[in-house]
Amino acid sequence: MSYIIDRRQNSKKKSTVNRQRFLRRYKKHIKEAVEEAVNHRSITDMDKGGKVTIPRRDISEPVFHHGEGGVRKRVFPGNKEFSEGDEFNRPPAGGGGGSGSGQASNSGEGMDEFTFQINQEEFLDFMFEGLELPYLVKKQLRNSTQFETRRAGFTNAGSPDKIHIVRSLRSALARRIALSGSDRGKIRELRKEIETLEQRLPSSDAERQIGLLEEQILELRKHISRLPWIDDFDIKYNNMIRVPVPSSKAVMFCVMDVSGSMTQTIKDMAKRFFILLYLFLKRNYKTIEVVFVRHHTHAKEVDEEEFFYSRETGGTIVSSALNMTADIIRDRYPANDWNIYVAQASDGDNWDGDSHSCREILHRKILQHVQYFAYVEITTGPHQNLWLEYEKVKDAWSESFAMHQIEDPADIYPVFRKLFEKKTEGPA
Numbered sequence: 001m002s003y004i005i006d007r008r009q010n011s012k013k014k015s016t017v018n019r020q021r022f023l024r025r026y027k028k029h030i031k032e033a034v035e036e037a038v039n040h041r042s043i044t045d046m047d048k049g050g051k052v053t054i055p056r057r058d059i060s061e062p063v064f065h066h067g068e069g070g071v072r073k074r075v076f077p078g079n080k081e082f083s084e085g086d087e088f089n090r091p092p093a094g095g096g097g098g099s100g101s102g103q104a105s106n107s108g109e110g111m112d113e114f115t116f117q118i119n120q121e122e123f124l125d126f127m128f129e130g131l132e133l134p135y136l137v138k139k140q141l142r143n144s145t146q147f148e149t150r151r152a153g154f155t156n157a158g159s160p161d162k163i164h165i166v167r168s169l170r171s172a173l174a175r176r177i178a179l180s181g182s183d184r185g186k187i188r189e190l191r192k193e194i195e196t197l198e199q200r201l202p203s204s205d206a207e208r209q210i211g212l213l214e215e216q217i218l219e220l221r222k223h224i225s226r227l228p229w230i231d232d233f234d235i236k237y238n239n240m241i242r243v244p245v246p247s248s249k250a251v252m253f254c255v256m257d258v259s260g261s262m263t264q265t266i267k268d269m270a271k272r273f274f275i276l277l278y279l280f281l282k283r284n285y286k287t288i289e290v291v292f293v294r295h296h297t298h299a300k301e302v303d304e305e306e307f308f309y310s311r312e313t314g315g316t317i318v319s320s321a322l323n324m325t326a327d328i329i330r331d332r333y334p335a336n337d338w339n340i341y342v343a344q345a346s347d348g349d350n351w352d353g354d355s356h357s358c359r360e361i362l363h364r365k366i367l368q369h370v371q372y373f374a375y376v377e378i379t380t381g382p383h384q385n386l387w388l389e390y391e392k393v394k395d396a397w398s399e400s401f402a403m404h405q406i407e408d409p410a411d412i413y414p415v416f417r418k419l420f421e422k423k424t425e426g427p428a
Helices: 016-025 027-040 120-127 165-179 181-198 204-225 264-282 304-309 318-332 352-366 385-396 409-419
Strands: 050-055 113-118 147-155 237-244 249-257 287-295 299-302 339-346 372-378 401-406
Touching: 016 027, 027 050, 027 120, 113 120, 120 264, 165 181, 181 204, 249 264, 249 318, 264 287, 264 304, 264 339, 264 372, 264 409, 287 304, 287 318, 299 318, 318 339, 318 352, 352 385, 372 385, 372 409, 385 401, 401 409
Parallel strands: 249 287, 249 339, 339 372, 372 401
Antiparallel strands: 050 113, 147 237, 287 299
């Protein structure tokens, strides 16, 4: 297949169209680079753009050029040692003593790399490609706090920067026409009388009457000219009003165990998952709030710093966090006004008698109010009783509940994509 590349630049000296073609053509390579960046970047750089490297042999483009053969003569300027027809010896073996600093290879062929920059928007587009919010529901807010400024006709009062010039001139012209209408009508009548009298010339009486009529016309014209060209009444201003705009809001609950079994490595992997979810929701909602609920034997709502970097000792009772989440939803985030998402991260450790209570809380208090509940278990060991109870929840709420296991940082992005992959059909 042949490719013809259009290298013409647009008016801003940027090949915008060709850049989009380039991103589409090498989509596979860029996507692999983005996925690698998600797995290895620091958390604070998760949503930034970056460099993407592609093997140069994969981006070779066909070009038009002269073929080999034929007799050609070229004169290179500045050559003081040789003349046309001179012969010179081949350089000695080993090249000319190159200064390269790379290491020798015993296999394969050399391969250059092509590196280019993608911005934040392009990075996120590739990161979230093929994903969608599960059964996204746009909900109308009763008490909207977002407003949009819209035009609402014209007004006679306002600030100078909002003057509508065309409308003001039109109003001034209409006023002058209206106020001078009777005078202009009289002038037309007088003109007709003058035309009648001019037919009777050279009568002296007609000349005298024409002179009087012209004086009347002159007085009427003076009266018309005294009308102001524009008046304060004529000035019109754009009328701008603030209209409440229904918006779509979401709240994301981050629920995590902070007991002694949760190492900092596990928390870092959980944080990466939570940040991916936050960035994903942020692209779908204008306003998004985040609630952090941590727990060991007792649950507590905390800020982000304490959520990820505090560590407690003692046992684990997951139901305390689920109860607190249900209470916060009931008191602050009514389901009619908010799209609610809950993400829970744990190593799977829980007090044996508590896992059944967790299943009951999810059934009775949480899942009927949320759009989606995602549970990730960060562990390399066997599943414990909490996972087994959650499997029963998944069977009953398969449309709004999902669970996966994460073993190492490389699993975070694939698991995230599985949790939020596109569904062909939504719930009935």
